[in-house]
Amino acid sequence: MNVGIVGAGVLGLSAAKVLQEQGHSVTIFESRPDVGGQVVTFEVGGNRIECFYHHIFTNDTVCIRYIEEMGLGADLRWIESKSAILRKGRIFPFVTPLDLVKYSAVPIASRVRLGLAALWLRRQHDWKKYEGVTARKWMERAVGKAGFDGVWGPLLRGKFADEADNVGMVWLWGKVYLRFASRKGAGGLKEQLGYLSGSFNRYIEKLGEHVRAEGGVIHLNTLVEEVVVEEGSVRGIRAGGELHAFDQVLMTTPNIITRKIAPALPAAYAAVLDKVKYQWATCLVLALDRPVSDTYWLSVADDLAFVACIEHTNFMPPEEYGGNHIVYLSNYIPPGHPVLAMSADEVFESYLSGIKKINPLFDPSWLRQKWLFKDPGGQPVITTNYAKQIPEMRTGVGGLYLANTTQVYPEDRGQNYSLRLGEQVAGLMVGDMADVEPIPSPAARA
Numbered sequence: 001m002n003v004g005i006v007g008a009g010v011l012g013l014s015a016a017k018v019l020q021e022q023g024h025s026v027t028i029f030e031s032r033p034d035v036g037g038q039v040v041t042f043e044v045g046g047n048r049i050e051c052f053y054h055h056i057f058t059n060d061t062v063c064i065r066y067i068e069e070m071g072l073g074a075d076l077r078w079i080e081s082k083s084a085i086l087r088k089g090r091i092f093p094f095v096t097p098l099d100l101v102k103y104s105a106v107p108i109a110s111r112v113r114l115g116l117a118a119l120w121l122r123r124q125h126d127w128k129k130y131e132g133v134t135a136r137k138w139m140e141r142a143v144g145k146a147g148f149d150g151v152w153g154p155l156l157r158g159k160f161a162d163e164a165d166n167v168g169m170v171w172l173w174g175k176v177y178l179r180f181a182s183r184k185g186a187g188g189l190k191e192q193l194g195y196l197s198g199s200f201n202r203y204i205e206k207l208g209e210h211v212r213a214e215g216g217v218i219h220l221n222t223l224v225e226e227v228v229v230e231e232g233s234v235r236g237i238r239a240g241g242e243l244h245a246f247d248q249v250l251m252t253t254p255n256i257i258t259r260k261i262a263p264a265l266p267a268a269y270a271a272v273l274d275k276v277k278y279q280w281a282t283c284l285v286l287a288l289d290r291p292v293s294d295t296y297w298l299s300v301a302d303d304l305a306f307v308a309c310i311e312h313t314n315f316m317p318p319e320e321y322g323g324n325h326i327v328y329l330s331n332y333i334p335p336g337h338p339v340l341a342m343s344a345d346e347v348f349e350s351y352l353s354g355i356k357k358i359n360p361l362f363d364p365s366w367l368r369q370k371w372l373f374k375d376p377g378g379q380p381v382i383t384t385n386y387a388k389q390i391p392e393m394r395t396g397v398g399g400l401y402l403a404n405t406t407q408v409y410p411e412d413r414g415q416n417y418s419l420r421l422g423e424q425v426a427g428l429m430v431g432d433m434a435d436v437e438p439i440p441s442p443a444a445r446a
């Protein structure tokens with residue numbers, strides 16, 4: 001059968017690979033000039049790096065499998081993460097349980113409650129019991145207001161802004177449960193993070209090459225204008241004004257884009273897609289002549305204009321980037337936020353006082369280059385009872401499927417889970433193929 005796929009991110013590519021393994025032919029349409037989607041990269045100092053910071057955890061086993069299958073296992077580096085939290089103008093290391101004991105930004109009783117809550121959550125395998133409660137409500141009850149305001153409140157606000165109070169506890173459970181599960185260093189006390197030397201895009205490009213080598217076609221720089229539906233069944237994909245006929249079509253686009261390119265979705269299904277809100281992801285990336293701090297991941301729990309400072313070169317050596325020190329200043333913001341209309345220079349200006357809170361000596365003369373990256377589908381907002389809101393992969397239109405980050409649950413979105421979703425949706429499509437009438441090839445129709 002002939003399958004068309006919208007999007008050459010990791011999900012579209014893993015789905016393509018599985019479909020090919022089952023003997024089907026695939027054609028992928030990608031609006032960007034390269035494969036990789038949100039794992040998009042740019043060049044700094046002769047090496048490629050992600051526009052949006054990326055690392056993986058030791059339990060991201062699907063992603064590790066793909067990296068190994070693409071022959072890059074030897075380049076996957078595991079490094080102890082240096083995490084910290086900025087609170088009340090001070091940087092507190094946040095790596096081991098002892099760091100929590102020393103976290104004097106909250107009263108000692110709150111620290112004990114924070115530690116106990118984390119220990120409790122890491123032992124809870126059944127996330128379903130947290131479905132009906134918001135993260136804020138559960139956490140405030142567990143750790144008190146001071147504990148919540150000192151750690152979890154800022155983290156939730158950072159990721160979800162005005163939507164923070166609506167985020168379901170399952171999302172936060174996933175953060176704690178899965179992060180603990182990935183702790184292997186120092187007898188399970190320290191976390192190890194993985195990074196693919198030369199950027200994660202390397203394994204994704206190889207995956208794209210593999211799909212092509214197996215006979216797949218990947219049209220880059222090709223925006224899908226419409227997924228064409230006739231009499232309740234998918235007919236094909238319109239791109240560049242041309243209709244490409246397919247037996248089945250998989251969309252891997254965020255809901256907001258899906259709604260534009262697939263106008264014929266059943267109203268009930270479209271309503272499910274519209275219910276999920278997204279936060280834009282924005283990263284101001286700085287190339288500096290020296291480090292800002294000695295932390296890799298700094299969560300900001302003070303009121304700054306950005307929510308995290310990720311100093312990539314406290315993870316990978318600056319020598320890999322021509323001696324540049326690379327810093328991501330990350331923000332998740334709702335549609336219409338002023339940062340979306342600003343240039344990199346303007347964002348840098350507005351972040352400057354915040355950078356000086358991390359390092360009072362920071363001077364703009366340290367800056368060699370800067371870039372601003374934005375993605376409208378950065379983070380779906382995972383609310384209470386989300387299991388009931390997850391869009392089905394079958395859209396209700398015969399032969400038309402959707403798989404995207406809104407279906408990652410109870411985990412938080414990540415490459416690992418998009419790769420897994422790609423495999424799952426491909427399995428579903430293959431299973432359904434028996435019921436689909438093949439479209440005659442153009443030659444047969446002539």
Ligand SMILES: Cc1cc2nc3c(=O)[nH]c(=O)nc-3n(C[C@H](O)[C@H](O)[C@H](O)COP(=O)(O)OP(=O)(O)OC[C@H]3O[C@@H](n4cnc5c(N)ncnc54)[C@H](O)[C@@H]3O)c2cc1C
Nearest residue numbers: 007009010011030031037038052054055224281414415418
């Ligand atoms: C700020 C940020 C940080 C992240 N950090 C991490 C991390 O540390 N570790 C981790 O594992 N994951 C991380 N992720 C998540 C990870 O990158 C994503 O989960 C994953 O890449 C999503 O892949 P996907 O294929 O599902 O979607 P996407 O990558 O969004 O792919 C969809 C593709 O569809 C294309 N497309 C859209 N519209 C059209 C159209 N009309 N026509 C043709 N093509 C179209 C897009 O260009 C895109 O390539 C991060 C994401 C963000 C935003």
